[in-house]
Amino acid sequence: MTSWLLRRLIQALFVVLAMTVIVFLGVNVIxxxxxxxxxxxxxxxxxxxxxxxxxxxRPIWEQYATFLWNAVQGDLGKxxxxxxxxxxxxxxxxxATIELAVTAVLLSIVLGIPLGLYAGxxxxxxxxxxxxxxxxxxxxxxxxxxxxxxxxxxxxxxxWLPSTGRGQxxxxxxxxxxxxxxxxxxxxxxxxTNLALGNIALVLRLTRAGVRETLPLDxxxxxxxxxxxxxxxxxxxxxxxxxxxxxxxxxxxxGSIIAFAVVTESVFAWPGMGKLIIDSINVLDRPxxxxxxxxxxxxxxxxxxxxxLLYTVLxxxxxxxxxx
Amino acid sequence: MPRPMxxxxxxxxxxxxxAESALAVLGLVVVLIVATLALxxxxxxxxxxYDLAQLDIMDGRLAPxxxxxxxxxxxxxxxxxxxxxxxxxxxGLRISLGxxxxxxxxxxxxxxxxxxxxxxxxxxxxxxxxxxxxxxxSFPAILVALMILAVLGKGVLNVMLxxxxxxxxxxxxxxxxxxxxxxxxxxxxxxxxxALPRWRLLFRHLLxxxxxxxxxxGTIQIARAITLEATLxxxxxxVPITEPSLGLLIANGYQYMLSGKYWISFYPGIALLLxxxxxxxxxxxxxxxxxxxxxx
Numbered sequence: 001m002t003s004w005l006l007r008r009l010i011q012a013l014f015v016v017l018a019m020t021v022i023v024f025l026g027v028n029v030i031x032x033x034x035x036x037x038x039x040x041x042x043x044x045x046x047x048x049x050x051x052x053x054x055x056x057x058r059p060i061w062e063q064y065a066t067f068l069w070n071a072v073q074g075d076l077g078k079x080x081x082x083x084x085x086x087x088x089x090x091x092x093x094x095x096a097t098i099e100l101a102v103t104a105v106l107l108s109i110v111l112g113i114p115l116g117l118y119a120g121x122x123x124x125x126x127x128x129x130x131x132x133x134x135x136x137x138x139x140x141x142x143x144x145x146x147x148x149x150x151x152x153x154x155x156x157x158x159x160w161l162p163s164t165g166r167g168q169x170x171x172x173x174x175x176x177x178x179x180x181x182x183x184x185x186x187x188x189x190x191x192x193t194n195l196a197l198g199n200i201a202l203v204l205r206l207t208r209a210g211v212r213e214t215l216p217l218d219x220x221x222x223x224x225x226x227x228x229x230x231x232x233x234x235x236x237x238x239x240x241x242x243x244x245x246x247x248x249x250x251x252x253x254x255g256s257i258i259a260f261a262v263v264t265e266s267v268f269a270w271p272g273m274g275k276l277i278i279d280s281i282n283v284l285d286r287p288x289x290x291x292x293x294x295x296x297x298x299x300x301x302x303x304x305x306x307x308x309l310l311y312t313v314l315x316x317x318x319x320x321x322x323x324x
Numbered sequence: 325m326p327r328p329m330x331x332x333x334x335x336x337x338x339x340x341x342x343a344e345s346a347l348a349v350l351g352l353v354v355v356l357i358v359a360t361l362a363l364x365x366x367x368x369x370x371x372x373x374y375d376l377a378q379l380d381i382m383d384g385r386l387a388p389x390x391x392x393x394x395x396x397x398x399x400x401x402x403x404x405x406x407x408x409x410x411x412x413x414x415x416g417l418r419i420s421l422g423x424x425x426x427x428x429x430x431x432x433x434x435x436x437x438x439x440x441x442x443x444x445x446x447x448x449x450x451x452x453x454x455x456x457x458x459x460x461x462s463f464p465a466i467l468v469a470l471m472i473l474a475v476l477g478k479g480v481l482n483v484m485l486x487x488x489x490x491x492x493x494x495x496x497x498x499x500x501x502x503x504x505x506x507x508x509x510x511x512x513x514x515x516x517x518x519a520l521p522r523w524r525l526l527f528r529h530l531l532x533x534x535x536x537x538x539x540x541x542g543t544i545q546i547a548r549a550i551t552l553e554a555t556l557x558x559x560x561x562x563v564p565i566t567e568p569s570l571g572l573l574i575a576n577g578y579q580y581m582l583s584g585k586y587w588i589s590f591y592p593g594i595a596l597l598l599x600x601x602x603x604x605x606x607x608x609x610x611x612x613x614x615x616x617x618x619x620x
Contacts, residue, residue: 026475140604142551144558145574145593152586163582259467266559278559281474289474296467304462
């Protein structure tokens with residue numbers, strides 16, 4: 001287990017390294033580094049001075065080494081707009097995004113699994129068919145448009161929910177959170193639902209497929225023959241087996257959710273990382289763009305690693321194979 | 325040799341099987357209507373939304389069904405520039421479909437070629453290509469597109485490039501899967517014995533037999549490309565304001581939605597939705613008809 005973990009960590013490190021090369025080359029070779037790193041308001045003399053100060057006159061591999069050295073120390077440059085270290089800026093927006101993403105994941109579990117179980121146990125009932133038909137919409141509707149429609153119906157027409165922003169926040173561990181206040185929760189309902197829709201459909205379909213595959217298996221028949229109650233067969237015998245792919249997918253999708261939060265945050269003016277990156281791209285605040293890209297790559301690799309770990313915990317067969 | 329009377333041609337069988345689902349036929353009809361609207365936009369639209377001489381700012385934000393001073397009826401209302409929404413949508417479809425189909429097609433050509441090459445040559449080439457596919461697919465589409473646009477900036481070509489880079493991997497995986505099965509068949513061996521050039525073998529012998537799954541994937545990828553373009557344009561990273569696609573039209577209407585002027589965002593959204601859902605319906609039915617495992 002330890003050697004496996006070590007191997008995975010080294011692999012992950014290489015992927016991070018590869019991505020720094022890609023982002024660095026993307027910004028410095030495809031884009032013009034002078035435009036990226038020096039504020040557009042600078043005049044000629046300032047530019048020349050900055051080029052030397054930033055080391056842009058040195059060979060590319062040396063520049064990369066400097067970039068990497070600074071990045072390891074957590075220095076990815078300063079935002080032109082906020083005049084704050086880019087990394088700290090992103091970190092300050094991160095809780096809002098994480099809060100939204102975690103709520104969306106919880107929603108997709110709480111709604112997706114029961115709906116999927118129902119559709120799997122009664123595949124030919126009207127309800128089951130309706131759930132499956134509805135799930136197609138969860139996949140194919142563009143999420144930004146669904147968000148707009150939610151605002152139109154629930155905020156503008158009915159006036160039940162607030163349309164934009166985080167609402168009132170409460171500080172916990174020095175970080176403001178929305179889920180601790182009533183107002184904040186009300187602000188979170190629509191964005192979280194919007195973000196969760198695709199995932200609810202995904203979890204629902206996976207659960208249904210798993211139930212349909214597992215029910216005819218011998219061990220389920222045996223459990224029934226033992227006289228176990230249907231509830232126990234479902235909760236213990238069926239669920240334990242179908243949970244493995246579901247956990248994997250939910251884990252892997254957590255990264256997508258954070259990426260897709262870009263769209264939801266823009267629609268609902270939710271002040272998270274996603275909104276920050278869109279605003280930064282629009283005003284060409286490039287240090288923030290670079291920092292965001294690095295951060296998200298790091299996050300993705302971390303998520304993949306954690307999912308793999310969880311997998312071995314949930315599935316003893318995987319654990320056995322890695323021990324050999 | 326004359327064909328026996330009762331034997332149906334492959335195309336007739338394909339058509340009959342496709343028509344088994346009324347929903348899919350409906351989808352196909354909608355796709356054809358949308359495509360016609362997009363192709364013939366200048367002839368069909370009541371107004372040219374790019375021609376500033378035809379626009380009157382006094383007509384701005386009129387509700388659906390209102391008429392302008394010179395008697396033109398705005399069936400779907402107008403936007404803030406006094407542009408007829410119906411015309412805006414028809415012209416927007418042109419851009420959305422153009423970008424979507426164009427980039428899905430380029431991605432298809434690149435992806436299918438790489439997938440075929442991977443399956444045919446095997447070894448290091450295959451490993452290299454498939455590793456790249458895995459890496460690409462492990463990042464969500466929106467993120468990859470965001471990265472590319474963040475580095476390259478906005479614009480129609482950059483959006484197409486982004487969508488192409490997002491989509492090629494799925495074609496490559498599909499093409500490789502199909503080609504792995506096909507390349508063991510006798511006709512490939514026969515073609516090899518004839519010492520045909522490699523490209524001919526790949527593209528004239530192997531590719532046509534891998535087409536069915538590629539067509540299915542292609543349909544769905546077009547719908548995905550249109551969605552992605554709309555999303556990027558909505559975020560303000562896509563097409564320029566002078567050539568509004570459906571996504572940009574929706575974004576323009578967003579600020580007026582809160583004051584109850586829903587139609588500026590609503591109708592372009594409906595057009596987008598109808599397009600995507602009907603393409604998906606057609607794709608689903610194609611998958612059932614073209615899948616040899618379901619062959620009756």
